Amino acid sequence: MNALPGAEIIATKPQYVLVAQALIDDIRRGHYAVGALLPSEFALCTQFGVSRHTVREAMRLLIERGLVTRQRGIGTTVTSREQRAHYTQSTASVGDLPQYVEETRLVTKEVKDVLALGELSELLACPAGQRWLYARGFRYVGRSKDPIALTDIYINAAYAGIKGLIRAPDVPVYTLIERQYGERVAEVKQRIDAKVISADEAKALKVASGSAGLVITRHYYAVSGRLLEVAVNLHPAERFSYSMSLRPAPL
Amino acid sequence: MNALPGAEIIATKPQYVLVAQALIDDIRRGHYAVGALLPSEFALCTQFGVSRHTVREAMRLLIERGLVTRQRGIGTTVTSREQRAHYTQSTASVGDLPQYVEETRLVTKEVKDVLALGELSELLACPAGQRWLYARGFRYVGRSKDPIALTDIYINAAYAGIKGLIRAPDVPVYTLIERQYGERVAEVKQRIDAKVISADEAKALKVASGSAGLVITRHYYAVSGRLLEVAVNLHPAERFSYSMSLRPAPL
DNA sequence: CGCTATTTGTGCGTATGTATC
DNA sequence: GGATACATACGCACAAATAGC
Numbered sequence: 315m316n317a318l319p320g321a322e323i324i325a326t327k328p329q330y331v332l333v334a335q336a337l338i339d340d341i342r343r344g345h346y347a348v349g350a351l352l353p354s355e356f357a358l359c360t361q362f363g364v365s366r367h368t369v370r371e372a373m374r375l376l377i378e379r380g381l382v383t384r385q386r387g388i389g390t391t392v393t394s395r396e397q398r399a400h401y402t403q404s405t406a407s408v409g410d411l412p413q414y415v416e417e418t419r420l421v422t423k424e425v426k427d428v429l430a431l432g433e434l435s436e437l438l439a440c441p442a443g444q445r446w447l448y449a450r451g452f453r454y455v456g457r458s459k460d461p462i463a464l465t466d467i468y469i470n471a472a473y474a475g476i477k478g479l480i481r482a483p484d485v486p487v488y489t490l491i492e493r494q495y496g497e498r499v500a501e502v503k504q505r506i507d508a509k510v511i512s513a514d515e516a517k518a519l520k521v522a523s524g525s526a527g528l529v530i531t532r533h534y535y536a537v538s539g540r541l542l543e544v545a546v547n548l549h550p551a552e553r554f555s556y557s558m559s560l561r562p563a564p565l
Numbered sequence: 566m567n568a569l570p571g572a573e574i575i576a577t578k579p580q581y582v583l584v585a586q587a588l589i590d591d592i593r594r595g596h597y598a599v600g601a602l603l604p605s606e607f608a609l610c611t612q613f614g615v616s617r618h619t620v621r622e623a624m625r626l627l628i629e630r631g632l633v634t635r636q637r638g639i640g641t642t643v644t645s646r647e648q649r650a651h652y653t654q655s656t657a658s659v660g661d662l663p664q665y666v667e668e669t670r671l672v673t674k675e676v677k678d679v680l681a682l683g684e685l686s687e688l689l690a691c692p693a694g695q696r697w698l699y700a701r702g703f704r705y706v707g708r709s710k711d712p713i714a715l716t717d718i719y720i721n722a723a724y725a726g727i728k729g730l731i732r733a734p735d736v737p738v739y740t741l742i743e744r745q746y747g748e749r750v751a752e753v754k755q756r757i758d759a760k761v762i763s764a765d766e767a768k769a770l771k772v773a774s775g776s777a778g779l780v781i782t783r784h785y786y787a788v789s790g791r792l793l794e795v796a797v798n799l800h801p802a803e804r805f806s807y808s809m810s811l812r813p814a815p816l
Numbered sequence: 817c818g819c820t821a822t823t824t825g826t827g828c829g830t831a832t833g834t835a836t837c
Numbered sequence: 838g839g840a841t842a843c844a845t846a847c848g849c850a851c852a853a854a855t856a857g858c
Binding site: 525 | 628631645750751752755758759775776778807809810811812813
Binding site for chain 2: 822823824825
């Protein structure tokens, strides 16, 4: 603000930012592979010559960027090398998905087993021919008769035991998996696209054919990195918008 | 996991979560008004009988939810009572907007003054008739000839001095304001919608008329809570998708 | 203008709790 | 049970930004 014109601002970064940068760099260079564990906090303390507190601050930055997940008793797992897909992305932390789900009702119309072939195997990031549990339904909010979303859910066959519970879930589907199998969701990768709603979908959603829709695709991962569930939600533009609050991040 | 069937899990929440809940509750009830300062960390320590460390952990949760912004030397300002707009929202923190902007180029086609009337005054959350600086342009990535976005930018008249710099900005527009006026961006509220691209827009963006587009609207706020800038980006669905990484949050 | 008080940011040390192996 | 690793929580000190005198 009061800097002299032309004066160079010497932005000495905090130590925890420097540590984070070094680790991010190592991950990007493949020094720590995706799925591998980072050194423990204690090890990083001695490696960088900083306190544990500083290492933990650095870890926060990696977590916020969706590069790692942590679990007590286990360690810090690298989950992404660098998520710079497509042209943009903004890593976000948090996301109280439960709140969203709690305020809406999922009504399942169909549940069956499917084989992942072609595009589907791509969506599910699995070899073609693998079996998944599939459910289609609508999501309603309050007592409204018009759904706010047409939902397709794919569940890893390893957790197909929740099949009977999907019909009328009063909790998010991923919590069914958590309860039944004790496999906790550590990370959710979400992608938002726009598309023109097809005739079939328009009819089901009770909107005009040719109108716009927001497609939100969520991949749910366990701490192990295993893909538990994929949900594809098609929201009519008139009934849905997605808002969030961002803040500037260090680093 | 090893819990006995039917055993009740006594989920004792950490103290910092309890403190955060109490504060969130106070904010929601209007005990702390939007724009007002929360008590200082030290005051909260004595109030809740916890250490400063615990208070700061609680503050992190409020920040993540976009409820407050903090500034050293000043304090903690309430920026939102509870942003439960529409049907869904997922408060997100972070968002390295700079990265996005750095990888793209904004080419401005038009810069002029406008009066906020009707819908525009609503978008800008200001009284009708107020003056704003307006710019329209295209955003390109790399050397591609097809733009990835049609951008409308509105700048608070108080910062209209950057008018000459908008033509060919090599940095995000909001950093122009930061540099020129020393007014830092503390929070960005972002909303994502889908819409069918109009004929005019389609022509400008070089896409088929009637195709889908993603509309990303960003409101930039200063620490004072003042609205600095509003940007509306229309992205063709074929050239753009928005992805992020979420993680489960406490509380 | 400099000085001081206030407030948040950074960083250290230590201890204990809890989950995993 | 014991070892390891992250989570929570206390304490302290100093730096940096701000506001007011």
